[in-house]
Amino acid sequence: MTKVLTGNWGKKDSHLLATYEAGGGYSALKKVMGGLSPAQVIDEVKASGVRGRGGAGFPAGMKWSFVPQNTGKPIYLCINADESEPGTCKDRQILEFDPHMLIEGAIICAYAIRAKIAFFYIRGEFDLPYRRMVKAVEEAFAAGYLGKNILGSGFDLDFLIHKGAGAYICGEETGLISSVEGGRGEPKVKPPFPAVKGAFGCPTIINNVETLATVPWIINNGGAAYKQFGTEKSPGTKLISVSGRVKRPGNYEVPLGYPLQKLLLEDCGGMQDGYELKAIIPGGSSVPVMPAEKALTVNLDYESVAAAGSLLGSGGMIIIDHTQKMPELLEILAHFYSHESCGQCTPCREGTGWAHRVLKKICHGEGTKADLDLLLSIAGQMSGATICFLADSLVMPIRSFLTHFRAEFEALIKAEVPA
């Protein structure tokens, strides 16, 4: 299988510039600086059809083309390495094993949108990925890939590592911008979209680590070659993080459209002995849960997973085995979203906390039948009523858990009703 993203992962010292260059690294940047115009770069990335890998799946080339070039203001690139969506642990390994691939992709993107600073936003908890990036950025400056007059092209780019300090909401693109500006990571109302008015009031593109790391391959091999992988509407390859009681959890690079069943049974070796598959959350904790039978029929592309009632999201695939209690898992998610709500919107701040309290009560055997309807009604009041998607990120689990596993919630209630 062709590896767009993980080709260097097994190599010794894969994170060092020398290893990356020995494998052809920075040849895409040389090609760009040697004579491609920003418009040609954007066209190639558009032709590849690569979609944002941070969760929303928006086509990257199209997003870059939205940046207005006539405002007279500086343009910024933000690289999203906040990776905090439960179940997702892929960007981290790109940073650990191949930081230069990301840096090269980011420089090419910055050139295409004519950005003057790239802000690399990394979650505060990351240690090894942080140290690897600090070192790689130093190497890239020393080699003339970053800084003034890159490879003699006249293009300048500064690269600033912005270390977060523990807040899931800073992964949301406008929350990230607030944090880069030195403030609380509070999301901002859209429109205006960041491409027009983002960081410091200037046009800003935000892309996920995995999205940008595909760019060198696309420039080297062409957008058409990238389109050979995956499906018509979901081109290319995607990293899937598999967690839970499978024999071989970890990150897998698969062509989009790869059968989930094949990934689970062949690549991951199936379930651990003594554990049966009960359900799967396919795209990070925010997306709807799918019962086992349904999950095993889907292919891992945006359309197929959506047709089956869930979302491919970030590709964080959480395997739930038969020993798990669904109300308990939902309570954990409600705790998470209520903890991470930034508090700006009343429906989110109050709704996530209320849902968590109701779920805690149910899990402790003190719930009533009306509480299940109450949960759905809280979800209804939260959905679509807020600045960012964090509130909906709890609505989707609440609705799907109750749709597919309602009996488990009811059992907790019935068991505790006094005779």
Next chain:
Amino acid sequence: MTTKVDQSSGLAAAAEARIDDLQRRYPTKAATLLHVLWEIQWQDGWISEDRMRYAAKRCGVPISKVLGVVSFYTMYRTKPVGRHHVQVCRNICCHIMGAAPLIEHIKAKIGVGEHEVSADGKWSFEEVECMAGCAWAPMMAINEAYHENLTPEKADRILGELV
């Protein structure tokens, strides 16, 4: 980590130099506030009120802004923690892989509960949300370092090696 320093004045020269460099490169001085707070915490282990006033001055922002930022982010500490700050993930993937009993086991082993510091200052403990170690669950971080694929025995060994 709680060495007494004069907190009203500047940080160590190397830290001040890093801040100067960033303030030249960022579009605004205010945007370097998170960096300045990290430099403080790296040096002192936590962020005192004096230090917050210093950060406000250094970034040209009001103290209320600094207080707002420090309280927003979970990793900034307004109190000292133990020499070994143990953070165990409680979220869904770690839970599936046995985080709940592991958390009880670790708390009992080091003898401190949630947000507590041991009397000798050696340990502190905190349950945390997902740290992107999901495929290698359950996991914990001690200070900065990640420890993954934990079992109670493996956790005992790691904790036992710390002095």
